Amino acid sequence: SQELExxxxxxxxxxxxxxxxxxxxSKTLYGLYWYKQKYGEGLIFLMMLQKGGxxxxxxKITAKLDEKKQQSSLHITASQPSHAGIYLCxxxxxxxxxxxxxxxxGTSLSVIP
Amino acid sequence: DTGVSQNPRHxxxxxxxxxxxxxxxxxxxxxxxxxxQTLGQGPEFLTYFQNEAQLEKSRLLSDRFSAERPKGSFxxxxxxxxxxxxxxxYLCASSPRSGRSPLHFGNGTRLTVT
Numbered sequence: 510s511q512e513l514e515x516x517x518x519x520x521x522x523x524x525x526x527x528x529x530x531x532x533x534x535s536k537t538l539y540g541l542y543w544y545k546q547k548y549g550e551g552l553i554f555l556m557m558l559q560k561g562g563x564x565x566x567x568x569k570i571t572a573k574l575d576e577k578k579q580q581s582s583l584h585i586t587a588s589q590p591s592h593a594g595i596y597l598c599x600x601x602x603x604x605x606x607x608x609x610x611x612x613x614x615g616t617s618l619s620v621i622p
Numbered sequence: 623d624t625g626v627s628q629n630p631r632h633x634x635x636x637x638x639x640x641x642x643x644x645x646x647x648x649x650x651x652x653x654x655x656x657x658x659q660t661l662g663q664g665p666e667f668l669t670y671f672q673n674e675a676q677l678e679k680s681r682l683l684s685d686r687f688s689a690e691r692p693k694g695s696f697x698x699x700x701x702x703x704x705x706x707x708x709x710x711x712y713l714c715a716s717s718p719r720s721g722r723s724p725l726h727f728g729n730g731t732r733l734t735v736t
Contacts, residue, residue, distance in 0.1 A: 513664075540722045551626070551713060551727035552665070559722065597664050601722060608678055609655065610725055612664030 511536045513598055513613035521619045522588050530583045530616045532598030538578045540601035542610060545594050552597060555583075585618075593620045624648070626728035628714050634734045635704055642700045643731045647716030654697050655725060656689055657713040658682065665713055671697060704735045 514533045522528050532541070540559055544552040556565045558574040558581060565572050569586045585592055595617050599610040627646040635641050647654045652673050657665035668687070669679045673694035683689075686704075691697040701708055711732050715725035 542724050544727075549711075549730075549732065551628075551729040552715075552725075554724045554726065557722075557724050599664075599725075609667045609670055611667065612657075614662070614664050 511600065511602060511611060513600060513611060515598060515613040515616050517616060519617040521621065524589060524620050524622050525587055528585050528588055530596050532581045532613055534579050534600060538574065538600050541574055541581045542599040543572050543583050544597045544599060546597060547594050588620045590620045590622055593618055626714055626716055626726055628728035628731050630731060632732050634736065637706060637735055638703055640700065640702045641704060641733065642698050643712055645697045645714030645728060648726055651716035651718045653717045654691055655715040656699050659711045659713055706735045709733055709735045
């Protein structure tokens with residue numbers, strides 16, 4: 510079965526610094542999703558990637574899917590305290606399986622003002 | 623679009639009691655999912671429905687767990703004879719159609735079994 514790994518497990522950065530979170534899959538990623546979660550709350554959808562080499566941006570957050578479609582990265586530019594939270598990558602369970610999304614363990618981000 | 627709604631937000635129960643959670647998906651979404659999340663972990667898939675049909679159940683879903691989605695609208699997740707290991711955040715999500723699209727999550731129900 511497919512598994513997702515995330516690195517780093519946690520991250521503490523000074524406000525204004527850039528940072529990158531990685532998500533690696535044991536199998537090809539056909540649909541890759543990035544979510545953000547505040548403690549005790551639900552997941553907020555950020556971006557979806559499908560094609561090898563695809564890159565999407567929203568405000569100061571950029572997500573990329575590598576050409577081989579086994580790794581994705583989430584990059585935050587000029588971090589702000591509002592970026593703090595847990596970032597989770599999720600992936601469709603299979604190439605033609607739109608049935609469920611599996612998730613990585615998450616990366617906890619703290620931004621120090 | 624009022625979002626996915628889950629009730630209650632918090633539930634504290636004694637071991638051995640039964641609990642039921644409710645999820646109201648986004649109205650036009652025909653797929654509904656239940657996940658369980660423990661501290662420091664990502665959500666784990668439990669089950670999902672397309673309309674009223676329950677299409678898949680995880681092995682995590684023991685016989686004490688049952689989920690329903692009557693008439694393809696809201697869904698309930700019941701846990702019978704709760705155990706301390708059931709303590710977790712139970713998340714509901716919905717999606718609009720078949721095919722590849724992101725899940726929209728509710729704020730979850732946090733269950734504490736004492």
